Amino acid sequence: MEVEIEKLDHYGRGITRVADKICFVENALPNEVVEIEIIKEHKKYIEAKTTKIIKPSEDRITPPCPYYEKCGGCNLEHISFLKENEFKEEKVKEIIEKFAKTNKNIVKDIVYDEPYHYRNKVTLHQINNKLGFYEKKTNNIIPIKECLLLNKELNKYLKNIKSKNNEIILKIGNKTNEILDSTKNKKNIISYIGSKKYRLSEKSFFQVNSVITEKLYNNIKDEIIKNNSKNVLDLYCGTGTIGIYISDNVDKVLGIESCKEAIEDANYNKKLNNCNNITFKLGKVEDLTKDLTKDYDTVIVDPPRNGLDKKVTNKLLEILPKTIIYVSCDPITLARDLSILKEKFNIKYIRPYNMFPRTYHVENICILNKKLMSKDDK
Ligand SMILES: C[S@@+](CC[C@H](N)C(=O)[O-])C[C@H]1O[C@@H](n2cnc3c(N)ncnc32)[C@H](O)[C@@H]1O
Structure with missing residues (x-):
């Protein structure tokens, strides 16, 4: 047809x-x-x-990857990188207009860098001595020699893997090139974002594209400085990356995270960067923010794909910080949460970041400022 x-x-x-x-x-x-x-x-x-x-x-371009048709990893290798960026910007605009019911002009130009060799982490699967990625929509393995999205050093490393494990996770430290291999005893590595250094382990979250992450964190830092933020809450803080990145520019940070290994890394990273103004708490954001007071002028949220728990959006509407910096890896849940938060916050802008080139995924930062309601609120 x-x-x-x-x-x-x-x-x-x-x-x-x-x-x-x-x-x-x-x-x-x-x-x-x-x-x-x-x-x-x-x-x-x-x-x-x-x-x-x-x-x-x-x-249309010829996809450079020989596994593209079968592999489920990439979706946009048959489109020019220029058009991919336009597509992502347009997608964010459409979603924001439809689900947050907000003018799409608040979406700024997408930030991008290199389309290939950006990933600092890979999960490989192995069945019957075949090592590679799952085929689209099946559990069959496509054996791979290299992945074009992957950091070049990790591509060299995976050629020499001897382990027969079903799952192998590899991570590489930005600037240090230290490699974490889940099948070996070396269980954590150091990675840099800007001048800050971070220890990360197998289970703790770390953004996969270090170049775009630095641009994103600089965006957060600029907002922290512009808004004269002093007392900051860093929700879903992972290994403490964002809080530590902005620690020199604020009085105090409290980070909350539910992954035990990530909090262990966060406490280590605090010392590694000589930060005396940060505290981390292990637990679920929706539980640990229950008794939160209005002490925080700025709240950074960086939730997983399912966005903010209803209890957390309600808490933000109750404590009304001056600024919310929302980092999101799913524009649909971001738009859903904005449709609730916009009752008491103005959306200053949303900026897409092409954190995951050649896939349909797109990261976003959104800046919200508390609406001035009455004299008392000021
Ligand atoms: C997108 S990552 C962001 C991590 C960190 N801000 C960064 O930039 O590296 C989301 C983090 O939220 C954590 N998480 C997921 N659900 C949570 C919850 N209900 N309460 C606290 N943390 C949660 C995950 O373990 C993960 O570290």
Whole structure:
């Protein structure tokens, strides 16, 4: 069946209509005419794949990765990097307008860097001596020699892996090039973001793209300075990265995080960077913020993909900090939370960061300022 593609959906698939149903087509770009094969017909929509490109888009490029068609890791290798960045910016605008019901002009230009070799972490799977990544939508392994998203030193390292473990996690320290291999006894490494150094271990979260992370953290620091922040809450703090990054510019930081290993790293990192104004607490943000008072003028939140717990949004509406800095890896949950927070906060701007090039994922920072309601509030 021959179809014309209208636009991309949020996962980078082409959108068209087939027999009055919306149809999502893998490997198809806007304005292309393609031949498709239906994979699955659902009640309200159809999933299809491209079998032949009849009229290609000017933005189409040949994917450089030999595993691209089968591997589930990347989604946008067939589109130019320039168009990928435009797509992500547009996607954030659409989502913000639709779900946060806010003017899309608050979304600024996307920040990007190199499209390949940015990842400082990889999870490999091994079944029957085949080491690699899972094939799209299956548990079959695609054996790989290298991954184009991965740091070049990690690519060299994975060629010599001898372990037969089912899962192997590798991480590399930014600037130090120290390698953490989950199958060995070396269990943590040091990584740099800007001039700050951080210990991280296997289970603790660390942003996968160190170059973009430094740009993002500088954005946070600029806001902290501009807003004259003094008493800061760093929620979902991981290994304490953001709090430590801004510690020289504020009076006090309290970090909260539920992963035990991450808090152990955070306490180590505090000493490593000679920070005497930071405290970390282990526990769930929704539990530990229950009795929080209005002491904090700035709250940084960096939750996982499911966004903020309802209790946390309610708490923010109650304690009303002057500034909220919301770091998000999922624009849909960000938009959902903003639709609640905007009752008492103005959204100053949202800036997308291309933290995960060649995939449909996009990181965002959003700055919110408390609305001035009455004389007392000022
Ligand atoms: C996106 S990461 C951000 C980490 C850190 N801010 C950074 O930039 O490296 C989210 C963190 O939230 C933690 N987390 C997830 N659910 C949580 C919860 N309910 N309470 C506290 N921390 C949580 C995870 O362990 C993870 O470290």
